[in-house]
Amino acid sequence: MDHTSDPQAVRFTFDASRVDLAREFRDKTDGHYSADLHRLLMRMRWGPTAGRYVLVVEEPGRLWKLGQLPQDRGQKVRVFDIEFTSLANAEWHVFKLRWQELAGAPLVMD
Amino acid sequence: MQIETNRFLGYPDRLSLPAGERISFHLSSSDDQAAVSIVRMRCADPDPRGPGLRYEVMNSAIDGIQPCRHQPIRPGSAVIVDDRGALAPGRQFSLGCYIWPTRLTPESQTIMSRFSAKDNAGYALAVSRDKGLTFTACSAAGAPVEFSLDIPLAERNWYWVAASFDEPSGQVTLAQVRLADGIMPETRVERRFEQKGAWRLDSLGPFVIAARATGHGGEMAHHFDGKIDSPRVAGQLFDQTALRAVEPAPRTGSTNADVLAFWDFSIGIDTLEVTDLSASRLNGRLHQLPRRAVTGVNWSGAVHDWRLSPKEYGAIHFHTDDLYDCGWDPDFSLDIPEDWRSGVYALRLRRPQEAGSSGAELTAESFVPFFVTPAPGRKRAKLVVIASTATYLAYANSALRLYHVHFQGLMEHLLQLTYDDIYLQEHPELGQSTYDSHIDQSGRCYSSWLRPILNIRPRANPFNLCTDTHFLDWLEEKGIEYDLITDIELDREGVRSVSPYRVVCTPSHPEYYSVGMMNALMAYQNQGGRHLSLGANGFYWRCAFHPAAPAALEVRRGMAGTRTWESQPGEVHLAGTGEPAALWRHSGFAPQKLVGAGFSAMINDRPGYFMRTPESSNPRVGFIVDGIEQGERIGDFGVRLGGAVGIEIDRFDLELGSPPHSIVVATSYGLGAGALPTPEEFRTMVHGLDGEHNALVRADMVFFETPNGGAVFTTGSISYMLSLSVGGYENNVSHMTKNVLTRFLSDEPFTMPD
Numbered sequence: 001m002d003h004t005s006d007p008q009a010v011r012f013t014f015d016a017s018r019v020d021l022a023r024e025f026r027d028k029t030d031g032h033y034s035a036d037l038h039r040l041l042m043r044m045r046w047g048p049t050a051g052r053y054v055l056v057v058e059e060p061g062r063l064w065k066l067g068q069l070p071q072d073r074g075q076k077v078r079v080f081d082i083e084f085t086s087l088a089n090a091e092w093h094v095f096k097l098r099w100q101e102l103a104g105a106p107l108v109m110d
Numbered sequence: 111m112q113i114e115t116n117r118f119l120g121y122p123d124r125l126s127l128p129a130g131e132r133i134s135f136h137l138s139s140s141d142d143q144a145a146v147s148i149v150r151m152r153c154a155d156p157d158p159r160g161p162g163l164r165y166e167v168m169n170s171a172i173d174g175i176q177p178c179r180h181q182p183i184r185p186g187s188a189v190i191v192d193d194r195g196a197l198a199p200g201r202q203f204s205l206g207c208y209i210w211p212t213r214l215t216p217e218s219q220t221i222m223s224r225f226s227a228k229d230n231a232g233y234a235l236a237v238s239r240d241k242g243l244t245f246t247a248c249s250a251a252g253a254p255v256e257f258s259l260d261i262p263l264a265e266r267n268w269y270w271v272a273a274s275f276d277e278p279s280g281q282v283t284l285a286q287v288r289l290a291d292g293i294m295p296e297t298r299v300e301r302r303f304e305q306k307g308a309w310r311l312d313s314l315g316p317f318v319i320a321a322r323a324t325g326h327g328g329e330m331a332h333h334f335d336g337k338i339d340s341p342r343v344a345g346q347l348f349d350q351t352a353l354r355a356v357e358p359a360p361r362t363g364s365t366n367a368d369v370l371a372f373w374d375f376s377i378g379i380d381t382l383e384v385t386d387l388s389a390s391r392l393n394g395r396l397h398q399l400p401r402r403a404v405t406g407v408n409w410s411g412a413v414h415d416w417r418l419s420p421k422e423y424g425a426i427h428f429h430t431d432d433l434y435d436c437g438w439d440p441d442f443s444l445d446i447p448e449d450w451r452s453g454v455y456a457l458r459l460r461r462p463q464e465a466g467s468s469g470a471e472l473t474a475e476s477f478v479p480f481f482v483t484p485a486p487g488r489k490r491a492k493l494v495v496i497a498s499t500a501t502y503l504a505y506a507n508s509a510l511r512l513y514h515v516h517f518q519g520l521m522e523h524l525l526q527l528t529y530d531d532i533y534l535q536e537h538p539e540l541g542q543s544t545y546d547s548h549i550d551q552s553g554r555c556y557s558s559w560l561r562p563i564l565n566i567r568p569r570a571n572p573f574n575l576c577t578d579t580h581f582l583d584w585l586e587e588k589g590i591e592y593d594l595i596t597d598i599e600l601d602r603e604g605v606r607s608v609s610p611y612r613v614v615c616t617p618s619h620p621e622y623y624s625v626g627m628m629n630a631l632m633a634y635q636n637q638g639g640r641h642l643s644l645g646a647n648g649f650y651w652r653c654a655f656h657p658a659a660p661a662a663l664e665v666r667r668g669m670a671g672t673r674t675w676e677s678q679p680g681e682v683h684l685a686g687t688g689e690p691a692a693l694w695r696h697s698g699f700a701p702q703k704l705v706g707a708g709f710s711a712m713i714n715d716r717p718g719y720f721m722r723t724p725e726s727s728n729p730r731v732g733f734i735v736d737g738i739e740q741g742e743r744i745g746d747f748g749v750r751l752g753g754a755v756g757i758e759i760d761r762f763d764l765e766l767g768s769p770p771h772s773i774v775v776a777t778s779y780g781l782g783a784g785a786l787p788t789p790e791e792f793r794t795m796v797h798g799l800d801g802e803h804n805a806l807v808r809a810d811m812v813f814f815e816t817p818n819g820g821a822v823f824t825t826g827s828i829s830y831m832l833s834l835s836v837g838g839y840e841n842n843v844s845h846m847t848k849n850v851l852t853r854f855l856s857d858e859p860f861t862m863p864d
Contacts, residue, residue, distance in 0.1 A: 002676075003516075004515070004516045004673075004674065005514075005516065005675075006515065030523070031716050031784060032782040032784070033783070035783075045518040046518075046519050048515065049514065054511070054524065054527050055524050055527065056532065057526050057528050058112055059112075060572075061158050061159050067532075069512065073512075073513070073535070073538040074538050075535070075536070076532075076535075076536055077527065077531075077532045077535055087523070087524070090524060091524055
């Protein structure tokens with residue numbers, strides 16, 4: 001195993017009190033990010049492909065749906081009835097989903 | 111509205127061909143009819159922020175409604191031996207081999223067989239995760255009878271496995287020997303079974319290694335994932351030790367009449383043939399291109415090139431999901447008219463009722479791409495674009511977005527799946543790219559065009575071909591005459607394929623280049639040709655089309671370079687040609703030597719832009735920067751990404767071979783922490799390797815003159831082409847490109863400085 005293919009090769013400790021990082025991401029989803037936000041995003045983006053949130057392109061450059069990768073080859077990608085017309089909104093939506101997975105509770109901002 | 115892009119699937123028999131020659135199309139669909147036409151692509155990228163999908167519909171002899179039918183894909187490799195009854199067993203026989211299983215499953219995987227599932231006749235030696243070694247023989251009543259050791263196997267360990275069968279006594283002996291490795295001693299399990307009765311052991315079909323036949327139609331099942339070494343069949347009862355030691359021809363003048371077959375996979379590694387060393391001469395042939403040039407059970411580690419010690423490479427690695435040729439019957443052919451312009455073409459398939467629909471009403475549309483080169487003897491343009499088909503193949507049916515742990519972290523954004531990606535996820539039988547792994551997690555070495563490829567079509571994920579067509583679109587927009595050939599011609603015809611042209615353009619990402627392609631371009635440059643290198647991470651991997659399977663590109667992943675998998679130790683040399691298939695940099699021919707810049711870094715957060723260097727004031731490059739000011743941001747814009755310095759970038763390096771008289775005309779700015787160097791760019795991991803800290807993480811635009819009046823201009827960035835169309839094609843990237851191309855197309859020779 002090596003880092004490139006090991007879904008467990010991530011160590012960053014999530015801190016649910018760092019709502020400031022959520023705020024930074026919401027305001028600038030496409031980077032460049034602060035070092036701490038970059039670490040958090042890597043924590044969120046690493047891991048097994050099964051269950052990974054993705055975007056499904058409905059219309060190139062215009063319309064996307066939320067999707068989720070399955071466990072094994074040959075299985076269907078789950079496509080949610082949640083649409084986005086901007087990539088920034090899609091990134092923010094998934095950020096909140098991942099925050100909730102890590103924190104065990106929804107992201108609450110001021 | 112979402113357009114269904116996989117209602118019709120297909121592939122051509124030839125990926126590129128000269129105008130005037132014939133191409134055949136192999137199609138499959140659940141529909142029984144399709145409206146077909148041929149299109150010539152101008153831009154294959156449908157993103158509305160760019161030129162959009164643009165093509166010309168040609169008039170061709172196949173236009174109209176054509177019949178369709180479903181044709182299946184049957185992946186899985188094997189060796190097929192047409193033994194014509196020679197291996198239909200007598201009353202006693204034994205068989206054995208070494209195996210290195212890589213994906214043990216609850217289901218049976220076949221090592222050797224002469225079996226017909228349809229007729230329930232024959233025998234098979236197989237393994238499964240829990241039962242270990244299994245021997246199956248069919249009774250006269252037509253029922254398979256299974257004998258199992260019930261000793262689990264472990265993946266990626268070498269075993270000797272053997273079975274013997276004595277029909278008169280009904281005795282079956284199975285042996286499973288785990289070979290010593292490291293601190294683990296050899297462990298042997300041997301067991302005898304007895305079941306009297308009448309047997310039906312002649313399947314009347316071929317002998318198959320690594321699979322078993324399901325009938326007489328060539329269909330196979332129960333494929334094996336892993337290596338097999340030195341399989342043999344004997345016409346007598348052998349105990350496992352004797353069978354393991356047996357030699358078909360121990361010395362000159364001596365043959366062992368008890369050995370019916372003994373296949374030595376170390377012979378003909380660069381072929382699709384399998385040699386039987388026994389007196390029977392039961393040579394076999396490979397099916398669906400399993401991987402040769404892999405280390406065998408006796409690999410010493412002393413050699414890494416199979417050509418130096420083929421006896422240590424006596425294994426073949428089979429995969430359940432190997433796929434070279436779908437083998438579909440052709441549906442129709444087209445004689446490409448001699449007067450068609452060269453270019454990127456595609457067979458367009460629609461539902462008959464939507465044959466003439468505009469985009470708004472269209473529900474289904476598929477394309478089968480191919481490339482038309484100029485007809486022999488036709489007048490050539492001064493400029494030729496060389497489509498990077500080897501690279502397109504290396505990435506063909508890429509599952510990077512589906513299977514790879516690292517890919518989302520690398521991309522720095524949410525991954526976007528097209529419906530082609532979703533189709534690929536649901537249909538792994540299409541076979542994935544050389545970036546992906548087989549189902550046993552070993553890397554894919556081969557990618558063939560004799561299968562449907564979803565991502566070198568219009569509307570594919572915007573990379574490689576889609577990006578390259580941004581330049582074709584720009585040429586059309588500017589009214590610049592050009593021809594198009596592919597790197598297949600460059601590979602097979604060498605410098606002769608480009609000699610007629612004043613200028614060659616290699617597009618956004620010519621990453622995979624064979625020795626023939628590299629030498630052809632170097633020779634072209636040295637004979638006075640002008641090379642416009644409009645991409646990055648080019649000329650990077652040493653690879654080859656397999657000489658015996660010419661529709662397949664073969665790669666290996668050496669011990670450096672940006673890789674999603676790594677070759678097993680000792681398996682870096684290509685089976686087809688024997689070349690070391692690592693980076694060209696590690697064959698002493700770094701990209702810098704060819705085009706002045708070579709792979710530096712990947713950028714996936716935000717792109718950057720170029721600005722002129724002080725050296726760009728040199729009159730030798732005045733024609734390039736004419737109209738562009740010092741301090742002006744070049745390409746601070748671009749379709750989709752927003753910058754001309756993006757995706758992957760190349761840098762100048764004298765030590766790696768950039769010609770000493772080169773001028774770095776412009777260099778990149780604006781790169782950040784998401785700009786990360788390729789692994790061969792550092793020898794020791796330290797902090798500060800990213801684009802915020804590391805001055806080697808940059809894109810350089812490089813110019814140099816070559817002998818005999820030639821020149822090279824390199825942009826050093828994949829995303830450069832995506833800036834060409836911005837602002838109605840009037841921008842400084844477009845302007846600079848036009849500057850260079852105009853001068854390169856002129857008759858005036860360049861002069862190398864003293």
